[in-house]
Amino acid sequence: MPDFDLIIIGAGPAGSATALHAGRNGLRVLLIDARTFPRDKVCSDALSAAVIAHVRELGLEDRLLDLDHVPVSQIGFHAPDGSSVTVPVLKIDSASRAASMICHRVLFDEMLFLAAKELENVTVRHWCRAVDVLTEGGRACGIVVDSGAGRMETLTATLLIGADGANSFLSRRMGLPRYSEYRVIAAQAYYSQVIGLRSHIEIHFPEAVLPGYVWVHPTRSSLANVGLALPLRACLDKRLHVKRALEEALEAPSLKERFAFAQRYGGTKVRLLPVGNPLREVHGEGFLLVGDAAGLATPCSIEGVANALISAHIAAEVAAEACRTGEAGADALLSYPGRLWRALGPGLELSGRLLSLRTPKSIGSLIRSAARRPHNAGWLSGVLIGSALPSEELNDLFSYLNFFRR
Numbered sequence: 384m385p386d387f388d389l390i391i392i393g394a395g396p397a398g399s400a401t402a403l404h405a406g407r408n409g410l411r412v413l414l415i416d417a418r419t420f421p422r423d424k425v426c427s428d429a430l431s432a433a434v435i436a437h438v439r440e441l442g443l444e445d446r447l448l449d450l451d452h453v454p455v456s457q458i459g460f461h462a463p464d465g466s467s468v469t470v471p472v473l474k475i476d477s478a479s480r481a482a483s484m485i486c487h488r489v490l491f492d493e494m495l496f497l498a499a500k501e502l503e504n505v506t507v508r509h510w511c512r513a514v515d516v517l518t519e520g521g522r523a524c525g526i527v528v529d530s531g532a533g534r535m536e537t538l539t540a541t542l543l544i545g546a547d548g549a550n551s552f553l554s555r556r557m558g559l560p561r562y563s564e565y566r567v568i569a570a571q572a573y574y575s576q577v578i579g580l581r582s583h584i585e586i587h588f589p590e591a592v593l594p595g596y597v598w599v600h601p602t603r604s605s606l607a608n609v610g611l612a613l614p615l616r617a618c619l620d621k622r623l624h625v626k627r628a629l630e631e632a633l634e635a636p637s638l639k640e641r642f643a644f645a646q647r648y649g650g651t652k653v654r655l656l657p658v659g660n661p662l663r664e665v666h667g668e669g670f671l672l673v674g675d676a677a678g679l680a681t682p683c684s685i686e687g688v689a690n691a692l693i694s695a696h697i698a699a700e701v702a703a704e705a706c707r708t709g710e711a712g713a714d715a716l717l718s719y720p721g722r723l724w725r726a727l728g729p730g731l732e733l734s735g736r737l738l739s740l741r742t743p744k745s746i747g748s749l750i751r752s753a754a755r756r757p758h759n760a761g762w763l764s765g766v767l768i769g770s771a772l773p774s775e776e777l778n779d780l781f782s783y784l785n786f787f788r789r
């Protein structure tokens with residue numbers, strides 16, 4: 384008999400949420416992380432309407448709202464030609480008590496982690512790094528962990544869940560493809576003394592970084608969370624040095640005066656993030672991948688927390704079935720990619736295609752159209768950052784374009 388039903392590698396949002404769902408389903412879960420919580424994560428700290436809806440579904444909305452955060456109900460979009468518009472954030476679940484928020488990931492991730500840890504059948508281990516995978520006839524059946532100072536231990540399970548982030552050890556170790564063309568590069572830093580910071584998310588499209596964008600997010604302190612994200616391919620084609628490109632983007636007309644006295648606080652961090660590609664392999668013999676390990680961040684906004692939570696929910700249900708039947712081979716787990724891509728595939732695919740709309744001309748005309756016609760304004764977030772994608776009514780690029788012609 385294996386030591387656990389499930390071993391979850393990584394206790395970020397994807398891992399902790401999988402542990403929560405699986406623990407509540409009665410599975411014996413081990414949740415490990417190479418670091419100890421609270422731990423930080425480079426992020427723009429925006430929790431979208433979808434994240435709030437899923438946290439609510441987990442029964443944790445009160446805990447979320449108790450965390451130090453900036454409530455956000457509006458997004459400002461700024462085109463290269465200087466036009467701009469501020470639109471409301473659409474709630475996904477009308478019963479949610481918040482539309483969206485900026486919340487430091489150190490707090491959000493710890494909140495989920497502690498909720499998972501409270502469950503009796505969830506065992507948690509910090510400072511515990513998975514360093515090898517045990518296999519039996521090619522099927523993953525356990526891991527070797529390093530708990531520090533070279534203390535190695537072997538742990539077995541019916542099923543492994545890779546929730547180990549953008550550079551997933553489990554995915555690499557099990558030989559899954561890397562999909563290097565589906566990657567975004569992002570630079571993030573904190574700035575003090577940014578003029579005119581309001582409790583809005585700001586999205587700027589300086590021409591030099593298109594199809595990328597720059598975000599400026601308020602935080603609970605006087606600092607602004609500022610960053611640049613763009614597809615790695617575009618960064619290489621344009622020969623951009625991403626840290627320098629961020630600094631130069633802050634000289635764009637929509638930002639220059641606002642950053643005239645700004646001081647960077649600490650260093651600029653650069654990260655590569657796998658983004659959604661519905662053909663990606665996300666499971667194999669004895670294992671499933673969730674969150675960034677499965678490359679689920681949306682290509683045009685790099686938001687990944689909502690999809691991490693959705694993948695966690697589906698993975699936990701598939702895991703419960705696998706543990707009930709004792710069948711954890713790749714074929715028995717096929718319902719995972721099927722259900723995952725049904726839930727996320729259309730949105731991810733569309734999000735990738737929306738990047739092609741990011742020319743100076745189309746961004747300008749979309750923003751001016753939204754400014755002229757308030758009924759279009761709410762949809763702009765869907766078109767420009769792929770957030771709150773509004774259902775089948777607008778599920779392809781042409782529907783969006785037609786909508787704006789109305």
Ligand SMILES: Cc1cc2nc3c(=O)[nH]c(=O)nc-3n(C[C@H](O)[C@H](O)[C@H](O)COP(=O)(O)OP(=O)(O)OC[C@H]3O[C@@H](n4cnc5c(N)ncnc54)[C@H](O)[C@@H]3O)c2cc1C
Pocket residue numbers: 392393394395396397398415416417418422424425426427428429430431511512513514546547548549552569570571610654655656673674675676680685686687688689691
């Ligand atoms: C610059 C930037 C800005 C972003 N901004 C946003 C945003 O505003 N909103 C949003 O929704 N998304 C944002 N994202 C994406 C978001 O951060 C990720 O999608 C999200 O963190 C995915 O969660 P996860 O649990 O899959 O991975 P992670 O949060 O990365 O957690 C993975 C965990 O696995 C652990 N781990 C790794 N390897 C091992 C190992 N071998 N053994 C044990 N543990 C291990 C790590 O310590 C870590 O705790 C941003 C990403 C970047 C890079």
